[in-house]
Amino acid sequence: MTTTTATAGTTEGGGRPVPQRLLAAATRLFAEQGYDRTSVQEIVRAAGVTKGALYHYFGSKDDLLHEVYGRVLRLQQERLDAFAGADAPVEQRLRDAAADVVVTTIENLDDTKIFFRSMHQLGPEKLRQVRAERRRYHERFRALVEEGQRTGVFGSATPADLVVDYHFGSVHHLASWYRPDGPLSARQVADHLADLLLRALRP
Template identity: 45%
Template sequence: MRTTSVADEVLRAALELFAAQGYANTSVQQIVEAAGVTKGAMYHYFSSKDDLLFAIYERMLSLQKRRLDEITAKGGSAEAVVRAVCEDVVVTSIDFLREGTIFFRSQHMLTTERQKEVKRRRREYHDAFAELVTRGQAEGSFRDDIPVSVLIANFFSDVHYLPHWYSAEGPEDKTEVAEQLTALFLRGIRRSDD
């Protein structure tokens, strides 16, 4: 009995192949053979290889946005919420490290429509994050001498750099890395009374 769906098998196969040989060098035929499905079965769920690349990244985008909404809904001070959100985005980015790496290497090959959709989804997340930082400024917790966009770029540059250095075999696990990067970020944006 099969425990995974055809769509999951196709995505798994695409992820493996994109990681091993690159998006541009992977054919639909290779994907369906690795997934053990027919092209018709794949096309029932995905209209193109472009759809597969988008779906790989979309899972991470959806999870992170859902988690941000859940954390925000719990309430608390802006600093407490920002801490929880930052730690979550680092952990989920590490959980989806391979997916994110493949996507960032290949996103320029997406159709213009898909690129716009990714940009819109990422902007939605960043805008919600910016609202939290702005709330922290209004509460007097976060510095306001640097534009919010620069503060956010500072944090997400660390997140986007994770594939270049993070290893699950390294000395720190994902939770420790999330706590450390978050602590550094919060120290940098916290208002100083000096």
């Protein structure tokens, strides 16, 4: 079994690479009818590939669900690492990271919505992997808060763990209310939430 990213692999019948087509089909079907009500046959039919192609690249429907979320988390982790390692004041680095996770979540809202609705249906090993990946992201984000608290830039009355939970609670809630045709753009929502976080951290 080989789990791969959406950009790898050959094309079957031309067009986009097979893994990318499988992920696109799975994401649409999971969003429309739910993970548990979507069959492997429906996914491969929508992607225009064979079952053998799906099992070659992903191994199972479980692997597809894991990859739907994993591709977003990898993107967010890479961007967070870049923000955290930038040569800028900690307040700016934290604000950039806090706004970016909002924007990238909104830009991948279907993926996020599918995952939080269906995460409990992952197998034990995949669930452990996801929790470890999320924990790494949260720990890197928390390290920025702790750096600011340690240097006196941020107030330390509220534990860093609670600060992180406060921000990510807002991020995870986006799937339940944000609409692309609503009054606020992704960037406007990101700016508001990042500003709220920094106001909460002022000494």
